[in-house]
């Protein structure tokens with residue numbers, strides 16, 4: 703496979719540009735905002751679930767309170783009705799009077815007990831409603847933090863995509879300077895190992911960082927300038943420059 707030395711050097715420009723694209727791709731996949739968004743989404747979902755549970759509790763307690771209040775009203779109405787009968791003076795029998803007085807006393811005690819129950823439910827309901835308010839505020843904070851992180855992610859992605867688009871635009875003119883068969887080999891190697899071509903620098907392949915043997919260096923020295931040579935170690939295209947140590 704042959705390519706003029708200048709065309710071979712263009713492979714180094716191409717490799718540098720492709721490494722830049724790889725770095726941008728890596729940055730895109732490992733943006734710190736992605737982990738942050740993941741964490742905040744989980745927090746938001748957990749808080750949203752807790753808000754619903756707390757609202758259900760508060761709703762149940764509101765119904766319990768209404769029921770207890772209605773029980774109080776029923777007992778109070780019965781006591782008042784009995785009291786009116788007692789006050790009317792129409793009950794003559796001492797036994798009936800005693801029985802009525804006893805019932806009224808019993809209803810008043812029952813009313814007191816039920817009012818205690820109402821108070822106790824009201825306290826629990828207030829606590830539940832405070833919990834709803836607190837959780838909603840935490841949930842809303844998580845939602846705001848999530849949106850802010852998403853905005854930062856979108857801005858970072860837009861910046862990365864802009865840089866990548868600029869690099870991709872510069873690529874065809876460089877690739878166009880390389881003979882098609884050499885370019886195809888470069889692309890194949892790049893697909894296999896991420897780097898298609900590397901400089902031979904001071905007797906070392908900068909693709910795999912291996913120092914070439916004397917025999918390999920001699921072989922490369924003997925090769926024609928337009929011969930495309932490969933690293934024996936990593937098989938990448940080795941590009942000779944003035945700094946190759948040949």
Ligand SMILES: [Zn+2]
Pocket residue numbers: 907908909910911912933934935936937938
């Ligand atoms: Zn190598």
